[in-house]
Amino acid sequence: MPYYIGDVIQDQKKLIARTPEKFREGGIDVQVHARVEGIDPAKGEVALQDGRIFPYDVLVMAAGTSAFVPDMPGLDLPGVVSLRSLEDAIAIKAWLKEKNAKRVVTIGGGFISLEMSEALSAAGISTTIIHKDPLPANRWDAALSKVMLEELQVSGVEFVGGASARAVEKGTGAPLRVLTDRGDYEGDLVLLAIGVRPDSTLARATGLKIGPTGAIAVNFSQQTSIANIYAVGDCSESFHRVSRRWVNVPLGDIANKQGRVAGRNIGGRPMTFGGIVGAxxxxxxxxxxxxxxxxxxxxxxxxxxxxxxxxxxxxxxxxxxxxxxxxxxxxxxxxxxxxxxxxxxxxxxxxxxxxxxxxxxxxxxxxxxxxxxxxxxxxxxxxxxxxxxxxxxxxxxx
Missing domain, CATH: 3.50.50.60 (FAD/NAD(P)-binding domain)
Structure with a gap:
């Protein structure tokens, strides 16, 4: 999605793996813009917000994640955004074009923020990254993160490390200003890229077991604590083969594998998901x-x-x-x-x-x-x- 925003990928359709029409051609009924209000495991029913009820024999939960939004003044201002979905990417790209944006301020120094800086640079938009740690991608060793920092600097990206964002307000030289303990930084758009959280709200309400990561606990077949409910993807946990612990690693390749494992088990071709190493x-x-x-x-x-x-x-x-x-x-x-x-x-x-x-x-x-x-x-x-x-x-x- 960062590469779509930065015009490296110009056609948003290339980001859609399979359209609702393609699903329907395969006999799969897709209900878009349909919000689930509740699940009744005893009755085997899913209730939608619009009042419709869908019965099920087996249910698969793939609720994904939601962007982490800190408690900070000014986040309700127009132009303060998070990037989690294709809809987010489309809205951000439209905003940048409409405002003829020259600079974006990103709060957070992880993958999304770093990928966005490259994509925006390709579109001629400057980036300021505000990060609480001294170096970007703080999971990496400092010596390797320093190489990343040098690459950012050579590429014209302003990196403000060791800085805590305090608030967002209207700017003077640009529409928005981010206040930090290391100065103030203005831009046409502020991107919150502080991380994501597994979306387990519906699972909790349904009575499913939630793991220590906050994601849905599953077994190696992707079953939850209720046998005929499966969970896959970013909302569920994975077994880490090195730490031997259950973790939540929200990556697309893991989600694809878990979905296929659940499908195999539901379809009568049993298999287990062997876990991850976190690549x-x-x-x-x-x-x-x-x-x-x-x-x-x-x-x-x-x-x-x-x-x-x-x-x-x-x-x-x-x-x-x-x-x-x-x-x-x-x-x-x-x-x-x-x-x-x-x-x-x-x-x-x-x-x-x-x-x-x-x-x-x-x-x-x-x-x-x-x-x-x-x-x-x-x-x-x-x-x-x-x-x-x-x-x-x-x-x-x-």
Missing amino acids: QSFRLFSLQCAATGLSEKEAADAGFAPVSNITWGSAMAPALGMKKIGLKLTADRSTGKLLGAQAVGASGAVDRINTLSVALWAGMDLDQIGYLDLAYSPPFSPAWDIIHNAAQALGRSL
């Missing part, structure tokens, strides 16, 4: 940024004794030129098993993280990873890939 990635101008597994802090919180290192190298054979990449590995000191990885680079970061995601899934240790048989070709990697070098270096420190 994720985004692009930041010329950088690939990717991570998988646990961060060093998350590993400690999960009860491990984490040890980490950062290795800098090239994504290709140095004789062909340097494509700098930084790779952080985190492992368990007592077992040597990999717990997580983070990578930032102009090329090859996502590929390395995908490889290490498989290693995490398989429960591999540093010795195994340090000698993996990986495809070697000078345009794509040195003979000793940065994965090998990082794993061997960290292994020597155990």
